[in-house]
Amino acid sequence: MTSRPISGASHSHSHYPPPSSSAGASFRGCCCCLFLLFSFLALLVLAVVLVVVLAVKPKKPEFELQQVAVQYVGINPTTASSATVSLAVRMLFAARNDNKVGIKYRESRFSIMYRGIPLGRGAVPGFYQPAHSVRRIETIIAVDRVSLLQADAADLLRDASLNDRVELRVVGDVGAKIRILGFTSPGVQVSVDCTIGISPRKQSLIYKQCGFDGLAV
Structure with a gap:
């Protein structure tokens, strides 16, 4: 009896399905x-x-230069075309918050200038102000023998000796953020611009005029 060879038994291969894309x-x-x-x-x-x-x-913060006190004014000619300025000015600011939420102020810096020339700077530290409150902050701008040359020195000496009135400008930016339910609003900025007139002889303030440039977010 002859046995029949099993056809293709040695050539069988296992076929697996392709990997699934379900994962x-x-x-x-x-x-x-x-x-x-x-x-x-x-x-x-x-x-x-x-x-x-x-x-x-929410309303914009109100930051006002309320009082200015001249502590010292010294104007000394050094040469025929130059002079030095020394002064100390105490400024009292009033921050008013009429909102139902608090306001967080960052540190603010103020400059005092004569005819556009910076003489000195003062700073107000940052603080948090509760709702429906008024807070007063004080700073002193000190100028120590700043030199002015030529025309500016001549104008200063004339204002001080003849008119007994030196006009200065106080400028600065006040940055604040309003806090609502733990959220902080984008930065709100109020620009303060004040003109003050001081009497070197009397060492006192003559007048003060302030304006606000508005808001910048």
Whole structure:
């Protein structure tokens, strides 16, 4: 009896199905769901903040130069075409917050100038102001023997000796942020611009005129 060879038995191969793409699709689906969830939460928080802002109706901060006291003024000619200026001016600022929420002020710096020439600077440290409050802050601008040359020195000596009135300009930017439910608003800036006239003989203030340039966000 002859046995029949089993055809193709030695050439059989195992065939496996291609890897499934279900894992990648699930990962992409989870990322899409998380993105939609975070987008919804962000829009929800923004809507809540907008509702609170509309309900509170925040107002701009008021920062006013309330008082100016001249502590010392010294103007000395050094040569025929130059002079030195020394002075100390105490300034009292009043910050008023009429809002229902607090205001956080950053450090503010003020410069005192004569005919556009910077003479000295003063600083007001940063502070937090509660709602419906008024806070007074004091700073002193000191000028120590700043030299003026030629025409500026001649103008200063004439103003001091003939007119007994030296006009100075105080400028500075006050930065603040309004805090609502733990959220801080973008920076709000108020520019202070004051003109003061002082009497070197009497060592006193003659007049003060202030203006505000408005808001800059």
